[in-house]
Amino acid sequence: MEFVKEVLIERFDRGGLERKSDMVVSEERVAFYLNGEKLLSVMCVPSDQDAHIIGFLLSEGVIENIRDVSSITIADNGLSVYIDAAISEKNRQNLFAEKTLTSGCCVGVTGNVEGKTICSFVDSDYRATIGRILEEAERFAEESPLFAATGCVHKASLVLESGEIFSAEDIGRHNAIDKALGRARLEGFDPSRSFLLSSGRLSMEMAMKCVMHRVPIVVSKAAVTLQGVRSALEYGVTLAGFARGGRVNVYSHSGRIIL
């Protein structure tokens, strides 16, 4: 199936592990160009690119009427989308009037890995037992007061080897992670011997947040993406998903998880 890639994983439970394959969704950075000028890039599944740019620019009020669009071209193996349209310059400016990150959003460095040099490989020799990870993951899922009340938030917990746990909830999965990591750092703890639990999907940004804070292991009850796996492999993060029902799928650097 298009946009789905097979990856090799190790599936751990308390009794051992098996090597098998898993399917992950492939997201790409797609660049949107308006009247020859680069507008922005979007991390997305590179399908329906013409509909995506039209829907987005109408959603944002940059294009007011579909009849103002003169052409749409998808190029660069689907990673560049060029649209020519009559626009109001005021509307185009609106798009970038204020920088607001909406729920579940992330910009900047961790969303822009390429060409940067500030990231280095996470080489922590910390190891966690599968028993400890599953135990904490189970407790993590049970204790989520805002989610219990509203069904509408994500949670993150940083579990340090020394036993301290820093947890936070937020509408955005990125925000919950930033809050939990930030609390640990504010209190003077070093996350280089820890694992991070998240309720949200693990895409590239989550792997890169781990790199920036030197967190060696990140575990989610949800899925991971292909770019999440690739950046975790490249930058030395142990990335694990689908931590449910006493099992967890490990997609990279599994040597840190021991029986």
Add this chain to the structure above:
Amino acid sequence: MEFVKEVLIERFDRGGLERKSDMVVSEERVAFYLNGEKLLSVMCVPSDQDAHIIGFLLSEGVIENIRDVSSITIADNGLSVYIDAAISEKNRQNLFAEKTLTSGCCVGVTGNVEGKTICSFVDSDYRATIGRILEEAERFAEESPLFAATGCVHKASLVLESGEIFSAEDIGRHNAIDKALGRARLEGFDPSRSFLLSSGRLSMEMAMKCVMHRVPIVVSKAAVTLQGVRSALEYGVTLAGFARGGRVNVYSHSGRIIL
């Protein structure tokens, strides 16, 4: 409980409706200031603001070391966070080097409702029966090929009164909606007599996408947020959540849903 608000809803099933109350999470726009200059705003739950800004700026490499932070002040009833820190100007520039929207992200107009005049009230007199909405919502949940393969994507479908359905999947819930709406618009259809189905949570951006495309009704199997409800009320959108098990909670303008 803090950050949770009680709202009045109508819970529909095929047999009728009951009026009751529901709890929704309250998100706010929190402004981050670095060394006296506004950096950006984040839609989030206004808790742990000091940890949030520290975690975010370390995640983004803007602050390299927690010891470079001299002060953090939370002001304006928690909606403004001021941090003073020694930073490298190069790192600060990195944050905005390229505008990349990560999975589940949205910037610009729909994330910046205040002060704009391009939005107008959705006054469509389209009505949909609860039977039709539940039937389409059940089919929507069954047919999701990328989700079935990977467990890692959102889906959106625009269901027109005339019977056409435009569907899309993407890692980001915003992207899936833009793609489905964009496809309908590209094919020349007017969404003003339609309902939109989404697998993702309905926050303010989703209500505003409906306003911009004149979609009168949006229905999710997931939760809604307080700002989602408020903007739907203000701009004339029928917002419905938790469409599961033959029931749906309607948070605004319920007159468009008929038995």
